[in-house]
Amino acid sequence: DAKTTQPPSMDCAEGRAANLPCNHSTISGNEYVYWYRQIHSQGPQYIIHGLKNNETNEMASLIITEDRKSSTLILPHATLRDTAVYYCIVRVESGRDDKIIFGKGTRLHILP
Amino acid sequence: NAGVMQNPRHLVRRRGQEARLRCSPMKGHSHVYWYRQLPEEGLKFMVYLQKENIIDESGMPKERFSAEFPKEGPSILRIQQVVRGDSAAYFCASSPWEGLRNEQFFGPGTRLTVL
Numbered sequence: 157d158a159k160t161t162q163p164p165s166m167d168c169a170e171g172r173a174a175n176l177p178c179n180h181s182t183i184s185g186n187e188y189v190y191w192y193r194q195i196h197s198q199g200p201q202y203i204i205h206g207l208k209n210n211e212t213n214e215m216a217s218l219i220i221t222e223d224r225k226s227s228t229l230i231l232p233h234a235t236l237r238d239t240a241v242y243y244c245i246v247r248v249e250s251g252r253d254d255k256i257i258f259g260k261g262t263r264l265h266i267l268p
Numbered sequence: 269n270a271g272v273m274q275n276p277r278h279l280v281r282r283r284g285q286e287a288r289l290r291c292s293p294m295k296g297h298s299h300v301y302w303y304r305q306l307p308e309e310g311l312k313f314m315v316y317l318q319k320e321n322i323i324d325e326s327g328m329p330k331e332r333f334s335a336e337f338p339k340e341g342p343s344i345l346r347i348q349q350v351v352r353g354d355s356a357a358y359f360c361a362s363s364p365w366e367g368l369r370n371e372q373f374f375g376p377g378t379r380l381t382v383l
Contacts, residue, residue, distance in 0.1 A: 190371070194311075197357075197377075198376060198377070199272075199359050199361075199374030199375050199376050199377050200311065200359070200361075200374045201374070202371035202372070202373070205371065243310070254299070254301075254316060254323075254324075254363070255301060255313040255316055255324060255326075255327070256301075256303075256311075256313065256361075256372060257313065258303075258310040258311040258312070258313075259310060260310050261310060
């Protein structure tokens with residue numbers, strides 16, 4: 157089972173920041189938080205990951221709380237092409253157990 | 269550098285036939301993962317392979333399903349005697365090496381329809 161909890165759906169106006177929350181209260185000290193998204197009918201796309209520090213790349217920012225029990229993915233200027241299902245994932249560490257456990261994700265609707 | 273390639277993109281089979289799904293990982297990647305996505309559901313892990321080895325097949329159904337990743341050529345997911353419940357999108361992902369920090373790169377998927 158997925159170790160994360162996300163709202164099933166969210167709306168965001170085009171051009172505004174989209175803030176997607178994720179709870180992972182049972183995360184272990186050596187587990188990272190990963191975010192993927194799946195645009196309709198496509199394969200999942202990696203967005204960003206982090207351990208405990210906030211991270212930023214060209215796609216998004218990841219804010220992880222100090223106790224690491226929750227995080228927020230921020231898309232700074234959402235566009236219609238950001239409409240997708242966003243998955244927050246906690247990755248197990250062992251190399252022999254490297255599979256991704258996907259939960260149900262958050263379906264993000266960007267409104268024009 | 270081409271991404272992960274899967275073929276065919278769409279596959280139609282009648283009940284009882286065999287389905288073969290192929291996955292070519294990104295250049296330089298030696299780890300392949302297969303996932304299945306039933307309609308309106310999230311992706312479910314099936315199997316994790318390295319060249320010529322199955323590392324984790326905990327998500328594979330015990331019967332009719334098999335996977336391989338030979339030394340040369342693509343990874344193959346094989347489904348024998350398909351049933352309607354096998355209709356799903358099958359995604360392959362690859363990564364360059366084991367480890368926590370390496371994101372998996374996904375292919376476009378094969379959509380299997382069983383009539």
